[in-house]
Amino acid sequence: MAARAVEHKVITVDNLVKSFPARGGAVRALDGVTLEVQAGAVCGVVGPSGSGKSTLARCIALLERPDSGAIRVDGTDLVTLDDARLRAARRQIGVVPQGDSLLRQRTAAGNVALPLETAGVDGPTRRRRVGELLDLVGLTDKAASYPDQLSGGQRQRIAVARALAASPSVLLADEPTSALDPETTGSVLTVLDRARAELGVTVVVVTHDMAVVRRICDDVAVLDGGRIVENGRLLDLVSDVDSRTANALLPALDQADGIPANHDRVADVVLVGFAAVGALLPEASNRFGVDLAVLGGGLTRLGETPVARFRLGLTGERADSALEWISEAGALVRRAQKGPQGVAA
Amino acid sequence: MKQTTPWSDVFDLLHPALGQTLYMVGVATLFATALGIPLGVLLHVSAPGGLRPVPVLHRILGTVVDFGRSLPFIVLIVLLQQVVTRPLIGTSIGPTAAIVPLAIGAVPFLGRLVQSALREVDANVVEAAVTTGATRARIVRSVLLGESAPALVSAVGVTAVTLVGFSAMAGVVGGEGLGDLAIRYGYQRYDDRVLWSTVIVLGALAMIIQLLFDVTSRLIDRRRRVTA
Numbered sequence A: 001m002a003a004r005a006v007e008h009k010v011i012t013v014d015n016l017v018k019s020f021p022a023r024g025g026a027v028r029a030l031d032g033v034t035l036e037v038q039a040g041a042v043c044g045v046v047g048p049s050g051s052g053k054s055t056l057a058r059c060i061a062l063l064e065r066p067d068s069g070a071i072r073v074d075g076t077d078l079v080t081l082d083d084a085r086l087r088a089a090r091r092q093i094g095v096v097p098q099g100d101s102l103l104r105q106r107t108a109a110g111n112v113a114l115p116l117e118t119a120g121v122d123g124p125t126r127r128r129r130v131g132e133l134l135d136l137v138g139l140t141d142k143a144a145s146y147p148d149q150l151s152g153g154q155r156q157r158i159a160v161a162r163a164l165a166a167s168p169s170v171l172l173a174d175e176p177t178s179a180l181d182p183e184t185t186g187s188v189l190t191v192l193d194r195a196r197a198e199l200g201v202t203v204v205v206v207t208h209d210m211a212v213v214r215r216i217c218d219d220v221a222v223l224d225g226g227r228i229v230e231n232g233r234l235l236d237l238v239s240d241v242d243s244r245t246a247n248a249l250l251p252a253l254d255q256a257d258g259i260p261a262n263h264d265r266v267a268d269v270v271l272v273g274f275a276a277v278g279a280l281l282p283e284a285s286n287r288f289g290v291d292l293a294v295l296g297g298g299l300t301r302l303g304e305t306p307v308a309r310f311r312l313g314l315t316g317e318r319a320d321s322a323l324e325w326i327s328e329a330g331a332l333v334r335r336a337q338k339g340p341q342g343v344a345a
Numbered sequence B: 001m002k003q004t005t006p007w008s009d010v011f012d013l014l015h016p017a018l019g020q021t022l023y024m025v026g027v028a029t030l031f032a033t034a035l036g037i038p039l040g041v042l043l044h045v046s047a048p049g050g051l052r053p054v055p056v057l058h059r060i061l062g063t064v065v066d067f068g069r070s071l072p073f074i075v076l077i078v079l080l081q082q083v084v085t086r087p088l089i090g091t092s093i094g095p096t097a098a099i100v101p102l103a104i105g106a107v108p109f110l111g112r113l114v115q116s117a118l119r120e121v122d123a124n125v126v127e128a129a130v131t132t133g134a135t136r137a138r139i140v141r142s143v144l145l146g147e148s149a150p151a152l153v154s155a156v157g158v159t160a161v162t163l164v165g166f167s168a169m170a171g172v173v174g175g176e177g178l179g180d181l182a183i184r185y186g187y188q189r190y191d192d193r194v195l196w197s198t199v200i201v202l203g204a205l206a207m208i209i210q211l212l213f214d215v216t217s218r219l220i221d222r223r224r225r226v227t228a
């Protein structure tokens, strides 16, 4: 396995605090947020409504000035910049704002061209670049259409193309799919994924839709009450049975009636990668002569990686040994001895 | 004493009067636009929460604008005669001299119309442009003015039509024109034929101006139109 190249952090957020004046004091929208995003990663920012996701995104996009803390993008501290350098820094961060944000009096191509005009790119270069970007988002045939002639998903893809126009190193998208149906969401996510793969941009995506996280995120940060409560690589977090990320992303273990008594052992297992779709469970059953019943859970996919979570009911003399073997084979096993809640072994 | 001008003479009266009105309204609209749009932009961007908030400037401009709008036009004509019109034009009499108060009177009016047109531009769209690193000047040009262009054309049209009305009072300073004709023949000589002919031409003029601006505004508007 090749060692990952020296991990380069494109975005570093350090102990960020931002409060807004409100009746009877102030709302602390961000209460000491610390976050790092690796170059070339897609980082999902999730959390309940009002947890500070948009505020964090707006601070990174330089639309809000934090009360304290530091934000570094590509090594530049954004908090202390003056006007001119602020504008230069903004070009390094492409933003897809929440909701409709296209100029309605300009064509799709005209919208994509806006950041290039800002950057002083000359006409021929601008037209070529706009062509490339429309191609990237798959809307070459809509170049001359106005926003009101486009569908919601197409408008959002144009917004992504615009955000990428000035070749930023970071792409920041706030709820890019919130008003879209699952299929259209897919087309927008494909575009974000292509941006990362083909342009090498680092993507930060704020979302409440776990399907977005499942499909494109490498890392995830969970915000709650203005604080990061979980942060890390997606595949690491799902392997932690107690993590919020695991519970939100993995197939539900819905089992309202508690654990049926006719199993010797009941256990939850999380299987990542090949093990999820491989013959691990049947083999365990054969090897130890244990009867394995799937009581709940299922299979899903995180990016390209299959991940499964099952609640298993084991019947047989060597049920414990079977579980141990499954665990040694790389699965994450959490045993429930008795009762509906189950106790971690 | 009631008189009736023969029809052939009515035309000879209307023709130059229409020309003078078009001249006064046209040139005054041009000047009012050249000053009113920047004023509206200034009012908009200097507002609290605007692109470049300068509350003091905003307050002062707003007060001056509202004061200007509260002045009856006839008073404005007299007020400007000595201080602005004569030094600027060399005379305070005639259609060219009348353009000065017309234009100046229309600036605060148009300024407010422009301000409210700019307010209609979606904040989300403006913010998106901010994130591209655009300067304020570019945001004003490409986003605020570009996005509100149809509304701005309408605002200039409304101003032009209002100026047709104002120009009637230009007769006071020898501005002549249609309004002046209506007053001199219709009011002072009780000549109904000239009065009504003038009113009809004035009405038609206002309608045509409004129509021209409306059509232009609609032609350049790229938004979906809703019909119900």
Ligand SMILES: Nc1ncnc2c1ncn2[C@@H]1O[C@H](COP(=O)(O)OP(=O)(O)OP(=O)(O)O)[C@@H](O)[C@H]1O
Binding pocket: A020, A021, A022, A027, A028, A029, A047, A048, A049, A050, A051, A052, A053, A054, A055, A056, A208
């Ligand atoms: N401009 C503002 N003025 C006052 N309070 C604000 C402002 N922006 C955000 N807040 C407050 O800060 C907190 C965090 O808001 P934020 O928009 O970041 O939440 P969020 O996680 O994006 O929520 P959602 O998922 O609903 O979009 C909320 O309590 C909100 O009321």
Ligand SMILES: [Mg+2]
Binding pocket: A053, A054, A055
């Ligand atoms: Mg939000």
